[in-house]
Amino acid sequence: MLDIKIIRENPDLVKKAVKDRNDSAPVDEVLRLDTERRRNIGKLDALRQERKAVSKEREKAQERGRALRAEIQELEEEVKKIDGQLQELLLQIPNIPQPDVPTGKDDCDNVTVSTWGEPRQLSFEAKPHWTLGEKLNIIDFERGVKLSGSRFYVLKGMGARLQRALITFFLDLHTQKHGYQEIYPPYMVKRECMVGAGQLPKLADNIYHDAEEDYWFVGTAEIPLTNLHRDEILPAEELPLYYCAYTACFRREKMSAGKDTRGIKRGHQFDKVELYKFVTPDTSNDELEKLLHDAEDVCQKLGLAYRVRLLCIGEVSFAANKSYDIDVWSPGCGEWLEVSSCSSCGDFQARRTNVRYRPEPEAKPQFVHTLNGSGLALPRIMIAIMENYQQADGSIAVPEVLQKYVGAKVIK
RNA sequence: GGAGAGGUGUCCGAGUGGUUGAUGGUGCCGCUCUCGAAAAGCGGUCUCCGCGCAAGCGGAGCGUGGGUUCGAAUCCCACCCUCUCCGCCA
Numbered sequence: 160m161l162d163i164k165i166i167r168e169n170p171d172l173v174k175k176a177v178k179d180r181n182d183s184a185p186v187d188e189v190l191r192l193d194t195e196r197r198r199n200i201g202k203l204d205a206l207r208q209e210r211k212a213v214s215k216e217r218e219k220a221q222e223r224g225r226a227l228r229a230e231i232q233e234l235e236e237e238v239k240k241i242d243g244q245l246q247e248l249l250l251q252i253p254n255i256p257q258p259d260v261p262t263g264k265d266d267c268d269n270v271t272v273s274t275w276g277e278p279r280q281l282s283f284e285a286k287p288h289w290t291l292g293e294k295l296n297i298i299d300f301e302r303g304v305k306l307s308g309s310r311f312y313v314l315k316g317m318g319a320r321l322q323r324a325l326i327t328f329f330l331d332l333h334t335q336k337h338g339y340q341e342i343y344p345p346y347m348v349k350r351e352c353m354v355g356a357g358q359l360p361k362l363a364d365n366i367y368h369d370a371e372e373d374y375w376f377v378g379t380a381e382i383p384l385t386n387l388h389r390d391e392i393l394p395a396e397e398l399p400l401y402y403c404a405y406t407a408c409f410r411r412e413k414m415s416a417g418k419d420t421r422g423i424k425r426g427h428q429f430d431k432v433e434l435y436k437f438v439t440p441d442t443s444n445d446e447l448e449k450l451l452h453d454a455e456d457v458c459q460k461l462g463l464a465y466r467v468r469l470l471c472i473g474e475v476s477f478a479a480n481k482s483y484d485i486d487v488w489s490p491g492c493g494e495w496l497e498v499s500s501c502s503s504c505g506d507f508q509a510r511r512t513n514v515r516y517r518p519e520p521e522a523k524p525q526f527v528h529t530l531n532g533s534g535l536a537l538p539r540i541m542i543a544i545m546e547n548y549q550q551a552d553g554s555i556a557v558p559e560v561l562q563k564y565v566g567a568k569v570i571k
Numbered sequence: 572g573g574a575g576a577g578g579u580g581u582c583c584g585a586g587u588g589g590u591u592g593a594u595g596g597u598g599c600c601g602c603u604c605u606c607g608a609a610a611a612g613c614g615g616u617c618u619c620c621g622c623g624c625a626a627g628c629g630g631a632g633c634g635u636g637g638g639u640u641c642g643a644a645u646c647c648c649a650c651c652c653u654c655u656c657c658g659c660c661a
Contacts, residue, residue, distance in 0.1 A: 200621050204630040211630095214642040215590070224641030392618090520600065521616080 160510040161252055163193055163245075176255040179472040181264060184252040192245040199241065203234045250360055254507040256472050257444075257481045263471030269484070270471070275455065276464030278488040279547050285490040286553070288545040289422040292318065294553050295570060298423065309420065310412065310427045317570045321544070321557075322430065322537055324564035326405050329432040329457060333534055337453045339403035339434060344383035346406055347374040355512035356385040357478030357504075365411045367427075380404040380433035381531040385508050388437065392524045393516040399438040399446060403534060406431065422492065423538040430537040436530040437514065440506065443528035447503040450532045451483050454499040457535050460560045463487045463543050466495065480505045487539070491546030498539045501532030 166173050166189055177184045210227045261270050292298030297318025303311040314322055333339040353359040353375045358366060367376040377383060384402050393400070408431050419425035434453060438446045451467065458465045470482040479502035486495035506526035509515070515524035548556045554571035562568055 197621065200630080204621065207630060210642080211590090214640095216641085221641045228641075524618080 160249055160507060161255065162510065163249065166190065167193060173252065173255060177253065179256070179262060180253050181473060182253050185248055186252065189245065189248050189252065192241055192248065196238065196241045196245055199234060199238045203231065203238055206231050206234065250354065253477045254480045254505060256475055260475060260481050261469060261471045264473035266474065268471035269468040269474060271466050272469050274466045275459060278464045279490055281490055283551045285546060286549060287422065287491040288542045291545050291549055291553060291555065297570065310425065312423055312426065317567070321565055321570065322541060324561050325537060325540060326430060326432060328561055328564050329534055330403060330405055332457060332460065333403040333434060333453065339401040342384065342402050342404040344380060344404055344406060346377050348377060348383055348386065349373070350375060352382055352386040355389060355508065356382040357508060357511065358382060361477055364413050367409045367411060376409040377406060378410045379408050379431060380406040381435060384433065384435040385529060386512055388514045389512045391514055393437065393514065393527065395516050395518055398516055398527065399436055399442065402435045404433050422542065424542060426538060432534050434532045434534040437527045438530065439516065440528050443503055443505065443530065446530055447481065447501065450530050451501045454485055454501055454532050454534045458485060458487060458498070461544065461558050463547060476502065478504050478507050480507065487543045489543045489546045491549065492542065496539045496543055498535045498543065499533040502530065504529045
């Protein structure tokens with residue numbers, strides 16, 4: 160959520176951001192309601208002031224009191240209505256991109272800012288992971304479909320083991336080497352958490368939801384982590400806070416119907432280790448770079464070639480003001496796989512969740528800045544490992560850092 | 572799910588219709604005292620909204636949302652959460 164004052168004072172800046180994102184958020188309507196709201200609050204406060212004075216005179220002024228009550232109630236309802244509308248619209252306005260975010264509308268306009276390693280050349284014809292997975296009997300697509308339908312699969316034996324090894328490896332690396340605290344959050348959260356993280360109201364179509372209890376299934380650990388300190392004023396000395404969390408992630412993938420239906424690249428359920436930071440505003444730019452490096456480090460330790468892309472405005476997600484993607488090359492399916500997306504959200508999420516800190520002991524509380532990044536997404540990295548480390552006989556060599564976690568040097 | 576108890580400021584804990592943002596203690600900050608520290612004393616110390624360049628002025632907030640009243644932390648209704656016991660269960 161943006162500061163209403165910023166919208167009030169820089170309407171053109173906000174409108175440009177909305178337009179560049181191909182969004183249609185109603186900025187003018189927000190401005191109109193804001194004016195309306197302030198006018199009514201002025202009136203209301205004056206009436207309440209009078210009520211206070213009148214009520215002190217006890218029985219003497221009951222008649223005036225009754226009239227005031229009616230007037231106040233009417234105005235209160237009006238203000239409440241306007242407030243509700245304003246709030247609803249405010250929640251629809253996306254974050255304003257940072258100045259160094261390139262213009263553009265799709266993948267083609269993203270800018271590759273760095274690369275690491277050489278895309279692997281195999282001396283034989285690379286097989287896609289779905290072929291390798293079935294041959295090795297570590298991914299069972301048929302039974303996944305039998306249990307839950309399309310976009311589900313079952314990991315078996317060393318497949319399940321490899322995934323578990325990766326999760327543990329990621330968490331160990333981030334907690335022991337990068338300074339993150341491990342969190343195990345709920346996978347289902349309240350509606351207000353979805354709103355806080357910026358998933359609702361906009362992305363409702365893509366979220367699984369239990370209507371009876373109004374629980375919402377997380378599509379990323381970013382959601383519970385964003386809400387971890389909801390309505391808190393954090394002591395300045397506790398910042399920055401670095402958290403990492405492993406969770407399952409659930410996504411309806413309605414927007415991507417028919418896309419990536421083969422293999423394990425895009426399922427309704429997948430696992431991910433997420434990195435999340437609460438920081439002071441002056442440090443958030445540096446923190447984004449550090450976050451990116453922490454995610455890159457995982458790829459490097461796994462020996463996977465990758466490129467880092469700075470996303471253009473059209474590709475930056477609703478709550479973010481700047482994002483980098485990490486794409487890993489995978490020779491089997493022959494594509495760059497997005498294994499991580501690292502974003503800075505400024506105070507956008509902190510406003511929605513009301514997370515603040517006090518810069519100085521007596522100072523007024525200020526909103527913190529938040530950042531998030533995958534570290535990393537499991538299915539994509541599984542694909543990359545299987546396809547990059549495949550051998551001519553169809554077996555898969557286990558990257559050295561993973562061997563102690565997997566308990567084997569080769570999956571065959 | 573059933574029965575009971577309870578939700579007030581950093582925390583503890585008063586307050587059951589009328590200057591109560593809210594007694595008191597505690598914590599925190601400043602000052603006094605001291606060679607220094609402790610103790611003691613004095614003062615300050617919540618958040619949000621509106622108006623204002625600012626100083627400041629006004630409004631709102633006692634789990635949440637409604638209601639009664641000239642006036643509600645205090646009365647009424649609904650819901651949420653915590654604790655204890657019972658039931659059920661990984």
